[in-house]
Amino acid sequence: MRIALFATCLADAMFPPAAIATVQLLERLGHQVEFPESQTCCGQMHVNTGYLKEATALVRNHVEAFESANCDAVVAPSGSCVGSVRHQHAMVARRAGDEGLAIRAEHLAAKTYELSELLIDVLGIDDVGAYYPHRVTYHPTCHSLRMLGVGDKPLRLLRNVQGLTLVELPEAESCCGFGGTFAIKNSDTSTAMLADKMAHIAETDAEVCSAGDSSCLMHIGGGLSRLRSGVRTVHLAEILAAT
Amino acid sequence: MTTFLGTPGVGNLRGDEPFPAAARTALADSQLRRNIGHATHTIRAKRLNAIRECDDWEQLRAAGSALKQDVMARLPELLEQLEDNVTQRGGVVHWARDGDEANRIVADLIRATGSDEVVKVKSMATQEIGLNEYLEAQGIAAFETDLAELIVQLGHDKPSHILVPAIHRNRAEIREIFTREMPDAGELTDDPRVLAMAARAHLRRKFLTAKVAVSGANFGIAETGTLAVVESEGNGRMCLTLPQTLITVMGIEKVVPTFADLEVFMQLLPRSSTAERMNPYTSMWTGVHPGDGPQEFHLVLLDNGRTRVLADEVGRAALHCIRCSACLNVCPVYERTGGHAYGSVYPGPIGAILSPQLTGTTGHDDPNATLPFASSLCGACFEACPVRIDIPTILVHLRAQQVDQERGTLRGVLFSGQDLAMKAAGWAMSGAGRFSLAEKALAAGRLIAGRDHRISALPWPASKWTASRDIPEPPAETFRQWWNRTHERDRR
Numbered sequence: 001m002r003i004a005l006f007a008t009c010l011a012d013a014m015f016p017p018a019a020i021a022t023v024q025l026l027e028r029l030g031h032q033v034e035f036p037e038s039q040t041c042c043g044q045m046h047v048n049t050g051y052l053k054e055a056t057a058l059v060r061n062h063v064e065a066f067e068s069a070n071c072d073a074v075v076a077p078s079g080s081c082v083g084s085v086r087h088q089h090a091m092v093a094r095r096a097g098d099e100g101l102a103i104r105a106e107h108l109a110a111k112t113y114e115l116s117e118l119l120i121d122v123l124g125i126d127d128v129g130a131y132y133p134h135r136v137t138y139h140p141t142c143h144s145l146r147m148l149g150v151g152d153k154p155l156r157l158l159r160n161v162q163g164l165t166l167v168e169l170p171e172a173e174s175c176c177g178f179g180g181t182f183a184i185k186n187s188d189t190s191t192a193m194l195a196d197k198m199a200h201i202a203e204t205d206a207e208v209c210s211a212g213d214s215s216c217l218m219h220i221g222g223g224l225s226r227l228r229s230g231v232r233t234v235h236l237a238e239i240l241a242a243t
Numbered sequence: 244m245t246t247f248l249g250t251p252g253v254g255n256l257r258g259d260e261p262f263p264a265a266a267r268t269a270l271a272d273s274q275l276r277r278n279i280g281h282a283t284h285t286i287r288a289k290r291l292n293a294i295r296e297c298d299d300w301e302q303l304r305a306a307g308s309a310l311k312q313d314v315m316a317r318l319p320e321l322l323e324q325l326e327d328n329v330t331q332r333g334g335v336v337h338w339a340r341d342g343d344e345a346n347r348i349v350a351d352l353i354r355a356t357g358s359d360e361v362v363k364v365k366s367m368a369t370q371e372i373g374l375n376e377y378l379e380a381q382g383i384a385a386f387e388t389d390l391a392e393l394i395v396q397l398g399h400d401k402p403s404h405i406l407v408p409a410i411h412r413n414r415a416e417i418r419e420i421f422t423r424e425m426p427d428a429g430e431l432t433d434d435p436r437v438l439a440m441a442a443r444a445h446l447r448r449k450f451l452t453a454k455v456a457v458s459g460a461n462f463g464i465a466e467t468g469t470l471a472v473v474e475s476e477g478n479g480r481m482c483l484t485l486p487q488t489l490i491t492v493m494g495i496e497k498v499v500p501t502f503a504d505l506e507v508f509m510q511l512l513p514r515s516s517t518a519e520r521m522n523p524y525t526s527m528w529t530g531v532h533p534g535d536g537p538q539e540f541h542l543v544l545l546d547n548g549r550t551r552v553l554a555d556e557v558g559r560a561a562l563h564c565i566r567c568s569a570c571l572n573v574c575p576v577y578e579r580t581g582g583h584a585y586g587s588v589y590p591g592p593i594g595a596i597l598s599p600q601l602t603g604t605t606g607h608d609d610p611n612a613t614l615p616f617a618s619s620l621c622g623a624c625f626e627a628c629p630v631r632i633d634i635p636t637i638l639v640h641l642r643a644q645q646v647d648q649e650r651g652t653l654r655g656v657l658f659s660g661q662d663l664a665m666k667a668a669g670w671a672m673s674g675a676g677r678f679s680l681a682e683k684a685l686a687a688g689r690l691i692a693g694r695d696h697r698i699s700a701l702p703w704p705a706s707k708w709t710a711s712r713d714i715p716e717p718p719a720e721t722f723r724q725w726w727n728r729t730h731e732r733d734r735r
Contacts, residue, residue, distance in 0.1 A: 007722045009672060013682045014715070016722040023726075035726045041672040046665060048620060050642030053650075054669035061673050088639075095643075146622035175575045179619025181661075186617060187707040188267045192276075192579040193619070194711065222712030225697055 004071035009041035015214040021241035036069040044084035056096040074112040079144030082114040116153035132242045133163035137206035141213045167204040178219035252548025252601035254342035254372040258586015261613040265584040289518035307630040311563035321465040328468025332530020334540040342372030358454040364479040365389035366459025370588045388478040397424040403582030406568040456482040460493040466501045469529040489537035496562040511629035515567035548601030557640045570624035592624035596637045615641035692716030
């Protein structure tokens, strides 16, 4: 299958291992990965902060970049960026009065998948042949859970990883407190949410906290790093790509 | 001629300070956090069990949503039908465009009975308009009869939850309030039963002597003119049946078309609010019946900003709310800050979309303008809402309205530097060439990282992040650079 990678701006600029692992995993599984180079950002931060007008240019750029790649599917190692593509892009275009762009965005959204969705729903595999000999707990991320409804797909993939001990995270479905600019605008509340998340991670005795989103991992990892907790944050793609 | 978009809501709908500041105060109260954390976790687990019993829960939610959409689409017609049917059955209908007008109407009606005290059924509408405070200023004493509202009233406090207004109090605090405010109660322990019995004895005297009762309404049925109150304690039933005069204040969005529609809401509401299959007391009354129950019945239909909300195609879904509180109980923000931080009598996710729409906002420093931003958009509220109000989408819609309102104004430009940052980021990210350059600039961040490859202090506003969280140093190679090195070279 020809699969276009939407690396996401955050993974591209700050957390390349998540995007690199996505490429390596899909290539190992025998697929051809394309990286449409004119891609930048889905515009979620702009939309969620109220800058819908500014987001319109980003939506247009995204749609044009991936239309021209002409692939069978688009994959992103991020539940919330896929959530934005699927649930916000057409709305942003319509609000700007561009029905044509909205329809193109809907077509693109229909073949855009978060990594665990692509693997299980499209490619039909839940054992990717990975080996990762560590004690891991998984934070399911709000947008993967509630915007995309990925359910237990990431956990099914992790359970089939050789050597991996999966430990259930207490109150896993609670938000880590990131929320984009929420973490800045409501820094105190965000930190209170993060503190509880970190306490639950500590309860698991895991070496690694994983998730399907670099943004949530940046937040959780930023807190764990500050506390010198010793727990590492690792993207789901990196675990699945490990052999 | 311009379209009438309604008058703004007034009353207890706005706090004194922006949410982030109010939240900071609340977060520092560890007793409050324990009380609310404990209560919300308990009710969350119970609610999940209660809704898992219903195989058709999702269909019920869809039906509730469809019914409310229908109501909003023909609100004027349904309200007139309700007025006709209430009037035909011996009730009197009053229309109040805002809280001030509603308060005056209720006070005049009480005065006309010659009474200077009323008993009250728990009601959000009367909390919203500050009826108790208004009546007190007019020399009329209002006694709350719902146990939690009584705790709030005796504690000279404000409600912090829609359904459980004293959720921020634990039983030791309640014992203290009762001991101080009910001198006749004698020696009290913090056993819930002892406290409930003390309140019961205190209230029973009021029920037997009060001539006038004031209530809200969960539903008003247009087809029959029937009003309904759903409650757990039976105090409402006492108020609705014993006094001579009953005055009901109902928000105009509470009208439902037919009696049969209650079938849907009476399944959705108890399971979502108290996690019960059926609530203990559902009281319904239709007009006046000689020799049975109140002999005078007044219905005050309250707008107080609702017409304003109805005018917004996206935001109007906030009016679908049936006040179950499920969104508060599952909200990670509410769980930490409690209800007072929201300033309004409507706290939590629903309050964050309802309060600013009811009142309108005057600029980003208006406390209500900060409410749509008081969410991480985690979506737990939408998932829990029994009438499927897409709260995250409405929050984003209100954020956009706020940004657009200040667009181009001096105030907007100065708005925390956010405007500039967003525009710069939008420009940099709208083309891959510019984005690639921005990434190179970001690499300069490697210079400020410590020897342990993390950044722990940044200037304002990024200091709001680094106050509690590190940022890793930017990578030596971006993904784009890696791709070019490993993939593009082969293809060229």
